[in-house]
Amino acid sequence: MRYLILRRCVQISLIVLYILAHYTGFKILEGNLSSSLIFGTIPLSDPLAVLQLVLSGGALGGQAFLGALIILMVYGLLFGRAYCAFVCPVNLVTDNANFLRRKLGIKGNLWNISVSVRYYVLAIVLVFTPIVGLPLLELSNPVALIHRGIIFGIGYGISIVIAIWLFDLLFVKNGFCSHLCPVGAFYSLISRFSLLRVRYNKDKCTLCMHCKEVCPEKHVLGLIGKESGVISGLECCNCGRCIEVCGDDALCFGIREFISKEKSNENK
Ligand code: SF4
Ligand code: SF4
Ligand code: SF4
Numbered sequence: 001m002r003y004l005i006l007r008r009c010v011q012i013s014l015i016v017l018y019i020l021a022h023y024t025g026f027k028i029l030e031g032n033l034s035s036s037l038i039f040g041t042i043p044l045s046d047p048l049a050v051l052q053l054v055l056s057g058g059a060l061g062g063q064a065f066l067g068a069l070i071i072l073m074v075y076g077l078l079f080g081r082a083y084c085a086f087v088c089p090v091n092l093v094t095d096n097a098n099f100l101r102r103k104l105g106i107k108g109n110l111w112n113i114s115v116s117v118r119y120y121v122l123a124i125v126l127v128f129t130p131i132v133g134l135p136l137l138e139l140s141n142p143v144a145l146i147h148r149g150i151i152f153g154i155g156y157g158i159s160i161v162i163a164i165w166l167f168d169l170l171f172v173k174n175g176f177c178s179h180l181c182p183v184g185a186f187y188s189l190i191s192r193f194s195l196l197r198v199r200y201n202k203d204k205c206t207l208c209m210h211c212k213e214v215c216p217e218k219h220v221l222g223l224i225g226k227e228s229g230v231i232s233g234l235e236c237c238n239c240g241r242c243i244e245v246c247g248d249d250a251l252c253f254g255i256r257e258f259i260s261k262e263k264s265n266e267n268k
Contacts, residue, residue: 003240010086018151033087033147034138035067043067048186049144052135055126072190080191084177084184085239089146093161094177097168098216109172113179115219115235119189122182142176143183174216178235188234196238198231199254200224211242211251230256 014029021030030037036044045067053060075083084091100106125137138144142160149157164176177184200223207225212218220233221242243251 001244003244007086007091007239011089011092014087015089015147015150018147022151032144032151033089034144035064042070044071046144047072047190048183049135049138049141052125052129052138055129056133056135057130058135075187076190076192076194078194079196079238080194081184081187081235081237082196082239083187084237088143088183089150090143090161090164090177090181093146093165094168094174097165098174100169101173106169109175110170111172111175113172113175115179115217117179118181118185121180122185122189125182137182141183142181178216184235184237187237191234191236193256195256197254197256198236198238198240198242199252200228200231201250201252202226202228204248204250206248206250208247210245210247214241214245216241230254 017029018032018036020026021028027040028038030040031044034046034049038044043063043066045064047068050060050064050068053064075081079086129136140160142157142164145157145160149161168175168177172179202223202225205225209224211224212221215221216239217233217235217237220231220236222233223229223231238253240253243253
């Protein structure tokens with residue numbers, strides 16, 4: 001449970017800091033997930049939101065670009081798609097739907113949707129944004145709507161929360177995050193060269209497959225039972241679920257370069 005506890009601590013702490021900044025003078029982190037300031041000076045911007053604003057012809061200050069660059073470096077170079085597992089508030093909703101699925105014994109999906117659909121959604125957003133001259137996703141982005149709803153008071157974002165929850169509970173397992181969300185797709189794409197990776201040791205693996213049962217992106221675990229190495233699938237969100245359930249210590253977090261050297265040593 002250590003990574004689950006860590007993820008919840010980070011998610012809830014960020015929300016608390018945003019709320020404190022909005023309602024009191026305690027401004028460690030102010031703003032929202034689209035645009036924030038740490039200690040009133042260091043900018044953080046959602047790079048996908050910035051990209052849409054640029055494509056739609058909007059004027060942006062240097063601070064927005066600097067904030068986007070910081071986020072790109074944090075996730076693109078270091079933590080990969082960890083934004084989804086550790087920061088995004090929608091993850092709390094979808095994890096709850098998953099939990100209820102298990103408790104209620106709901107298995108299978110009512111719809112079959114490819115996990116690639118999210119990339120098409122992202123492409124459509126980026127193609128149509130300059131055509132209509134509006135940051136399309138920002139008008140309906142559930143991540144931003146839910147987060148702003150929590151901080152500034154829940155509005156119509158509650159209907160989106162309920163829709164995502166019902167979709168994941170009744171229609172498709174991990175339906176929204178692992179199939180449809182363009183924000184998750186964007187973070188997957190930028191994580192191609194990130195350092196933090198899950199590492200697999202085939203010699204310790206007893207093929208119990210518990211890791212595949214809990215992984216929200218089980219297609220990234222293709223090397224289980226085949227070869228030792230790094231989980232390199234872009235969609236791995238570094239949630240640590242697979243590591244938590246592996247009773248044989250065959251999975252752990254590692255650093256990409258270190259893993260590569262170790263793998264080549266193993267193969268000698
Ligand atoms: S896939 Fe989208 S909604 Fe799901 S956790 Fe990631 S950003 Fe949030
Ligand atoms: S949970 Fe661990 S032991 Fe079981 S299949 Fe996955 S890596 Fe192998
Ligand atoms: S491989 Fe492990 S860390 Fe990556 S998404 Fe699946 S459960 Fe999470």
